Amino acid sequence: VGHLVIFDIYENNAYEIQQKLKWEHPELKLTVLIGSVRNAHRINTVMETYHPEVVFHAAAHKHVPLMEDSPNEAIKNNVFGTYKTACAAGKEICTDLYRQSSKSDQYHGRIQTNV
Numbered sequence: 060v061g062h063l064v065i066f067d068i069y070e071n072n073a074y075e076i077q078q079k080l081k082w083e084h085p086e087l088k089l090t091v092l093i094g095s096v097r098n099a100h101r102i103n104t105v106m107e108t109y110h111p112e113v114v115f116h117a118a119a120h121k122h123v124p125l126m127e128d129s130p131n132e133a134i135k136n137n138v139f140g141t142y143k144t145a146c147a148a149g150k151e152i153c154t155d156l157y158r159q160s161s162k163s164d165q166y167h168g169r170i171q172t173n174v
Contacts, residue, residue, distance in 0.1 A: 061088065062088040062089075062090065062109065063080070063087060063088065063089050063090070064089075064090045064091075064092065064105065064109045064111060065077065065089070065090070065091045065092070066092045066093075066094055066102075066105055067091075067092075067093065067094075067118075068093065068094065068095045068096075068118070070093050073091050073092075073093060074091070076091070077089065077091040090109070092105060095118075095140070096116070096118045096136065096140030096141070096143055096144050097135055097136060097139065097140050097143070098143075099143045099146070099147070102143055102144055102147040103147045103150065105147075106147040106148060106150060107150075111148070114144065114148045116141060116144050116145075118136065118140055118141075118144070119136065119137040119140070119141065120132070120133050120136050120137055
């Protein structure tokens with residue numbers, strides 16, 4: 060039986076998604092967790108607890124003009140957050156890691172993590 064784990068730093072979005080899924084798919088085994096991809100310990104704990112087979116990573120900052128004014132934040136989140144997520148997924152021998160770079164370019168950058 061499948062289990063969907065939603066991991067998000069923004070609790071308003073996570074809550075909205077949780078409520079919609081509960082309403083539309085009451086049979087779904089769902090866990091919603093709050094945390095940041097910048098926090099390696101938190102990501103590792105989630106991976107070790109839930110052992111996902113597939114990870115969809117969409118935590119990157121997507122508004123380039125804003126990020127050009129705050130490049131350090133973009134690098135910490137988009138580069139290091141992606142790296143920490145991939146490393147944690149690799150430790151748990153995740154089947155695939157998907158990084159969504161934008162709504163118009165979904166599933167760009169498929170990374171195999173079979174270790």
